[in-house]
Amino acid sequence: MKFFVDTADVAAIAELNALGMVDGVTTNPSLIMKSGRDIKEVTKEICEMIYGPVSAETVALDADGMIAEGRELAKIADNITIKVPLTWDGLKACKVLTDEGRMVNVTLCFSANQALLAAKAGATFISPFVGRLDDLNIDGMDLIAEIRQIYDNYGFGTEILVASIRSANHMKEAALIGADVATAPPAVIKSMANHVMTDKGLDAFLKDWAKTGQKIL
Ligand code: G3P
Numbered sequence: 001m002k003f004f005v006d007t008a009d010v011a012a013i014a015e016l017n018a019l020g021m022v023d024g025v026t027t028n029p030s031l032i033m034k035s036g037r038d039i040k041e042v043t044k045e046i047c048e049m050i051y052g053p054v055s056a057e058t059v060a061l062d063a064d065g066m067i068a069e070g071r072e073l074a075k076i077a078d079n080i081t082i083k084v085p086l087t088w089d090g091l092k093a094c095k096v097l098t099d100e101g102r103m104v105n106v107t108l109c110f111s112a113n114q115a116l117l118a119a120k121a122g123a124t125f126i127s128p129f130v131g132r133l134d135d136l137n138i139d140g141m142d143l144i145a146e147i148r149q150i151y152d153n154y155g156f157g158t159e160i161l162v163a164s165i166r167s168a169n170h171m172k173e174a175a176l177i178g179a180d181v182a183t184a185p186p187a188v189i190k191s192m193a194n195h196v197m198t199d200k201g202l203d204a205f206l207k208d209w210a211k212t213g214q215k216i217l
Contacts, residue, residue: 001175002052004161004183008035008042010049012186017049024052026127026163026183028083028107029059040076047077053125055105057083058093066093074102081105081124086114091121098122105161112146119156125181129164130174140164141173148178168192 002023005013008031016022025046032039039056047054056076058069070082070093081103084090094104098121105125106118110133118126128147130140147160159180165171168191174182 001179002181003189004052004055004181005189006031006163006165006183006185008032008037008046009186010035010042010045013046014049016186016189021189022050022052024054024081024181024183025050026055026083026105026161028055028057040073043073043080044076047079050079052079053081053103053105054079055081055083055107055125057107058085061087061089063089063092063096066090067096070097070102070104071100083107083127086110086118091117094118094121094123098124107163110143112143112150115143115147115158115160116150119151119154119158123158125159125161127161127163127183130162130170131164131166133164134166141170141177144174144177144179168194 003021004024004026005016005022006026008027013025035042043056056073058066060066060069066084073082074080082097083105084093085108086106094106097104103124105127106123107127109115109126109128115126128143133140133143144162161181161183162174162179163183165182165184165188171182171184171192
């Protein structure tokens with residue numbers, strides 16, 4: 001499973017990238033707002049750092065507006081993925097932009113039928129939002145399993161990019177189901193390294209080591 005980082009925080013991306021953990025980056029208007037940076041400036045900086053796809057989101061509501069914004073965002077770098085919402089106009093924009101050979105990430109997906117339409121429209125990535133479904137007491141991971149089955153039934157090439165990930169458990173579930181990509185905030189990716197038994201074990205080893213009076217360096 002590929003790891004995308006869901007942030008526009010350049011320093012946080014750089015830290016994970018140094019460990020080889022970053023296969024791509026996703027941003028959205030809320031994350032750009034949080035960064036306090038200019039969208040083109042910060043996205044360019046990220047694209048220069050990351051070889052893989054970097055999603056930048058359109059904000060127009062009509063297809064023509066999304067297409068124009070998408071083409072403008074694509075000028076930033078070759079690895080830009082244009083993000084459009086899963087609306088009828090978003091699907092129209094997806095078809096036009098993918099026909100031009102551009103990568104498109106269809107976002108704000110909350111149902112298997114929406115994911116099926118995005119695949120038919122040629123989406124490069126579909127972004128189902130698991131955390132926001134969990135918020136409604138609907139298991140977001142059930143949706144990932146449904147989309148996986150539908151895409152596999154018909155050999156769709158659209159990659160399932162699990163979004164709105166809130167926990168390390170979401171990462172594990174996405175990988176077990178066979179999602180192609182998971183995009184998560186840096187803190188969630190880092191939290192995957194945590195285990196209380198690791199901390200306890202390390203503490204015991206260090207206490208015993210101190211009793212030996214030895215040094216390695
Ligand atoms: O990838 C989409 C993500 O940024 C939304 O996350 O936690 O606001 O639902 P969240």
